[in-house]
Structure formats: C-alpha cells, structure tokens
Amino acid sequence: LTLSYGQFGLVYQMFSITIATMGAGFLFFVLAQQNLAPRYRPAMVVSAIVVAVACYHYFRIFNSWNESYRLVGEVYQATGVPFNDAYRYADWILTVPLLLVEAVAVLALASNIASGMIWRLALAAFVMIATGYPGEISSDTGTRLLWGTISTIPFIYIVYTLFVELGRSLERQPARVQVLTRNLRLLLFASWGFYPIAYLLPLLLGGGLNASGIVAVQVGYSLADILAKVGFGVLIYFIALEKTAHDR
Amino acid sequence: LTLSYGQFGLVYQMFSITIATMGAGFLFFVLAQQNLAPRYRPAMVVSAIVVAVACYHYFRIFNSWNESYRLVGEVYQATGVPFNDAYRYADWILTVPLLLVEAVAVLALASNIASGMIWRLALAAFVMIATGYPGEISSDTGTRLLWGTISTIPFIYIVYTLFVELGRSLERQPARVQVLTRNLRLLLFASWGFYPIAYLLPLLLGGGLNASGIVAVQVGYSLADILAKVGFGVLIYFIALEKTAHDR
Numbered sequence A, B: 001l002t003l004s005y006g007q008f009g010l011v012y013q014m015f016s017i018t019i020a021t022m023g024a025g026f027l028f029f030v031l032a033q034q035n036l037a038p039r040y041r042p043a044m045v046v047s048a049i050v051v052a053v054a055c056y057h058y059f060r061i062f063n064s065w066n067e068s069y070r071l072v073g074e075v076y077q078a079t080g081v082p083f084n085d086a087y088r089y090a091d092w093i094l095t096v097p098l099l100l101v102e103a104v105a106v107l108a109l110a111s112n113i114a115s116g117m118i119w120r121l122a123l124a125a126f127v128m129i130a131t132g133y134p135g136e137i138s139s140d141t142g143t144r145l146l147w148g149t150i151s152t153i154p155f156i157y158i159v160y161t162l163f164v165e166l167g168r169s170l171e172r173q174p175a176r177v178q179v180l181t182r183n184l185r186l187l188l189f190a191s192w193g194f195y196p197i198a199y200l201l202p203l204l205l206g207g208g209l210n211a212s213g214i215v216a217v218q219v220g221y222s223l224a225d226i227l228a229k230v231g232f233g234v235l236i237y238f239i240a241l242e243k244t245a246h247d248r
C-alpha cells in the first residue's frame, strides 16, 4: 500500500492539530471553570478528562501513523507495522460514557431524569463501540457493513434518547439558554453522525481501504472527535455561563 | 541545499528560545491572573492557551528542523526529509482566531462591539492563513507573490478593523489605560506587520529560498510569534491591572 506525499502529510498534520486542539481544550476547561457557579463545574471537569484522555491517545495514534509508513523516493510505503486502530476504540470506550454522563448531568440540572437512563445509555455505548471494532479493522466490505449495521442499532437508541431529552429540557429554560441548547442538540447530532459516515467513507468512495479510503477515515474521525469533545464542552461552558448569570 | 554551521545554529537556537519564551508566558498568564479582577481573567486564559499551543508547535518545529539537516564535515546538509512548514500554519489556524477573540473581548469591555465582528474577523483570518500556505511552501517567486498578495487582502481588513476599533475605545478610558492601549495598538501593528515581511524576506534578500532566505524566514516568524503572542498578552495583562485598580 502506497500513500502520496500529500495523503500521508494530510493525516499526519490532522493528527498533530488534533493533539494541539485537545491540549488547548484541556487548558480551557480547567482554567475557565472558575467563571461558572460551583454546580456547573463538574461538567467542565468531565470535559477536561475527556480531552486529556483523547490527547494521550492522539499522541499514540500519531506515533503509530509514523511507524506504519516510510518515505521511499517520492511516496510513502507501508512498512508492514500495521496502523493501530485500537487506540481510537480504546479512547471511545473511556470517553463516550463520560460524555454521556456529562450530557445527562446538564439535562438533569433542568429536568428530573431517571438515573437508570445513564446506565442504559452507557450499556448501549459499550455495545456500539465493541461491535464497531471488528468492522473497522476488516477490509472486507460485507464484514464492514454487517458490524456497522449492528453497531448502528445502539447508536440510534443513544442519539434518539439524547435528542428527545434535550428537547424536553428546553421548555423550562431562559430564552438565551434555549438557543444555546438547540445548538447543542445540533452539534450532538452533527458530530455523532459524523462517526458512522467516516466509517462508511471507504465504501462510499468506492475503493474500500485503499489509500484515499484510509485517509478519509482518519481525517473524518479526527474532525468528529474535535467537534464531539472540544466543541461539545465549549458549548456546554457557554450554556453554563448563561445559567450562572441567570441564577444570580 | 547547505547551511553554514552558524546559519543552522541560529535557527536552532531561535526555536529553542521561542519554546522557552512560550513556556514562560504560559506560566505568567496562569499564575498572574489572580491579580486581576474576575472580568479580566478570561483574556489571560486565552493568552495561556495561545502560548501553550505555540509551545507544542515549536517543539515539533524544532524537531523537524533537526531532522531536515545533518552535519557533514563543517556544514549542514539537507537530509531530504523536508522541513515541515505546516506546523506553523496549523498553529496560526488555531491561535489567530483566539487572539482575535481576546482583542475583541478587551475592546468589548470598553465599547459595545457587534458580535458579528468577531465572526467576520475569524473568517478573514482563516482566508489569510489558508491562502498564505501555498505561497509559503513554493520556491517559485511568482507563486509566492501571487498567494502573498491574495493573503494580504484579508490581512489588511483585520489590521485596519482592529486599529480603528482600538482607536475608538480610547476615549472612554482612564489616562493611564489610554497610554497602554496606544502601545497595544502599536504592538499589534508591529507584530502582525512582521509576518508578511518575514514571508517576503527570501525575495527581498534576492536569493529566494536559498540558505539565507530560509534562515531569515524562520528567525522572522519566531520573533513575530513572540511579540504577537507573549508580548500582546503581557501588555493586555498590564492594561487589565490598571483597570482593576481603577474600577475599585
């Protein structure tokens, strides 16, 4: 397998900027909590942990990428050391439940949500990620589609539940918070929806896990991670900032 | 391509001292915020994030520089691994919008600025950086001039807008703050103006991207980054310190 100079460099640079963004997010969540009323700070702590874990994994992913390809003449050739996709799934296993806790915590401040919900969501997230992995590492179209489909069932359950609950929580909010919560719902939809699309890109682009398929998946997941982790946390920060002002 | 011992070492040392300065700036912004009234602290948080992101990128830039040249006898010869200019542009893509947010936030404390302005400035910054990159990596004079000229259009828009708005905000300020804000305006002008000059140095020195052209660009950008990031943040700190005293 051979990547062009630009293809290798695009993923390389994407990983590097993702490391920097996660690190910047970490500093933001730690330093900016002080502006929030104490009851909103736990959400920032969760976001700080999520992006710190992601920062670590992107360092590993970056190094794995560099070990997997070697410049030979004008192109990058696979060295035989396989690129380690498991880092990404390990990251999700840790961070997705945390993000769900954060989302539910923000909701729970507004409405009374069954504490059973967080367990059902966490279980669904576990199944979604565990069943996605065998498809991710397979270059066989049928296998990718099969596991992708199974993984999509808990995915739909999670996204649907959050969407409905965020909608319900809207009514009891001050006007400015309503606007931001609608944006949060949109961001959640867009960023989470990005993952299955990135997963399918090798098939959608037609070539399977060839050079452009690999590049598309990695760039797609990195962008999705930035939105779902840093973007999500920043938006919750601004919601909490509004509420802090409103509570006074 | 061959660099003399002194040429290689100058850039090497410049990168190292820039890492140290960004790290020092980070500590200053984090530790000194407590001296400021709470409303001025977010600006320090932004500065802390900006220099932390820059510190990360200068580590990468430093390593890339060392991989690009090898001591052969008395001189440094290109190893064939290209020096990665993309780190710099990745850094700017993240930090310039943050610096604009900081500048507008400081202004907004003094005057009522349309929140639409920050989006227009951020978009202009994105266009400026994205169109500068193809020129940066080209050793062809025509290409460098073409993209440099395109990139200068949003550049002028940004600098002009900030200059005018900073001027407007002057009137409502206490005398001591006025002096500092004038200095801020000067620093903004000088540091931002440094970038297009550094970009053009290979052409101005006459030799294009030969040894002295490469050295001039890297030293120029590093100095500009120190002024625009650390210098800018420190000056805002002193403005905020004055205002904190004045508000009491």
Ligand SMILES: CC1=C(/C=C/C(C)=C/C=C/C(C)=C/C=O)C(C)(C)CCC1
Pocket (backbone or CB within 6 Å): A050, A092, A095, A096, A099, A128, A129, A131, A132, A133, A147, A148, A149, A151, A152, A155, A192, A193, A195, A196, A199, A225, A228, A229
């Ligand atoms: C539906 C689906 C997937 C969904 C993944 C998601 C939704 C991941 C979300 C990750 C987040 C939010 C991480 C943030 O920390 C997979 C596993 C790619 C496999 C294909 C089908």
Ligand SMILES: CC1=C(/C=C/C(C)=C/C=C/C(C)=C/C=O)C(C)(C)CCC1
Pocket (backbone or CB within 6 Å): B050, B092, B095, B096, B099, B128, B129, B131, B132, B133, B147, B148, B149, B151, B152, B155, B192, B193, B195, B196, B199, B225, B228, B229
């Ligand atoms: C006009 C112009 C440029 C301007 C760059 C600037 C103004 C960068 C500012 C960076 C800052 C302020 C970073 C601080 O974090 C380029 C892209 C070199 C290309 C040539 C034309």
